[in-house]
């Protein structure tokens with residue numbers, strides 16, 4: 407399936423490169439973190455109209471996720487087995503330095519016809535940073551570092567003899583060769599919803615990824631970012647997370663949600679909720695991912711139930727169009743049984759969305 411126009415909504419899915427699926431629940435999940443499963447998933451996704459796949463970076467277990475494959479190498483391996491899917495590799499400033507990331511991604515872009523992108527994440531999991539001996543700047547300083555990281559990699563990719571004098575990174579007449587492959591500029595995504603995240607998006611990122619939320623709450627974030635971006639002469643696109651449960655009837659879909667929560671791994675959810683206090687909740691504004699999340703919200707670790715894409719294909723398609731109308735450009739999706747549900751989404755939900763989009767024009 408091809409998208410209908412350049413304004414058509416884009417679709418991404420979370421790569422399950424960590425174990426345990428996308429919900430912190432002991433419910434049966436026919437999702438697997440192995441490479442073989444992920445190759446089949448990526449091939450299914452590109453056949454079913456998905457534009458992007460997003461890998462996760464985790465150095466230690468958190469929210470369950472006992473095993474975690476590394477994001478950049480895993481992204482490259484998926485690109486090698488697909489033909490047009492773009493894969494967004496999560497990268498964490500701190501463990502990654504901008505010179506290494508810029509070089510690594512430029513090479514991967516040559517090896518994969520420019521299909522690699524990057525998600526710069528700023529870190530919420532202090533226990534993980536402590537475990538690997540990485541410094542843990544406070545919340546807004548982590549974003550200050552991420553912003554320098556993004557300015558550095560973009561500068562390295564765009565210019566010869568790149569120089570930069572930041573607090574965290576310095577470059578002096580650095581020329582990267584080869585630059586990323588044509589026709590690509592490597593797209594830079596970022597994840598997080600705090601004021602610091604929104605400010606960074608309004609200055610440097612190509613894409614802003616946020617946790618799941620209601621249409622009204624998403625609209626508030628978008629209005630804030632786009633207003634500031636305009637003042638900065640910058641353009642940024644918006645991606646929203648959603649855990650999608652599409653079933654033939656609403657009753658079936660709601661029953662799945664109920665079961666996921668009923669079988670929640672309470673201990674892991676509570677530990678995750680506790681660790682998440684280092685995110686937006688730790689700032690003076692007390693805004694950001696998980697700042698207002700309930701136990702049920704935490705069961706999908708990026709607040710994916712809040713977006714409410716749970717119901718019949720028709721209901722989901724209409725709710726996705728409502729998100730588009732407030733300025734959303736991309737839906738980032740998670741599923742319980744990934745391969746089979748990505749296929750169902752491509753066959754039953756996406757065609758309805760494309761129809762509704764045609765009526766919009």
Ligand SMILES: Cc1cc2nc3c(=O)[nH]c(=O)nc-3n(C[C@H](O)[C@H](O)[C@H](O)COP(=O)(O)O)c2cc1C
Nearest residue numbers: 462463527528529597598599600603685686694695
């Ligand atoms: C779509 C998305 C993907 C993310 N992926 C990762 C990841 O792979 N690894 C990670 O440590 N944090 C990840 N994060 C977390 C963010 O980088 C950030 O630490 C968190 O959302 C808190 O940000 P805030 O305080 O600005 O709201 C992701 C966030 C979002 C929205």
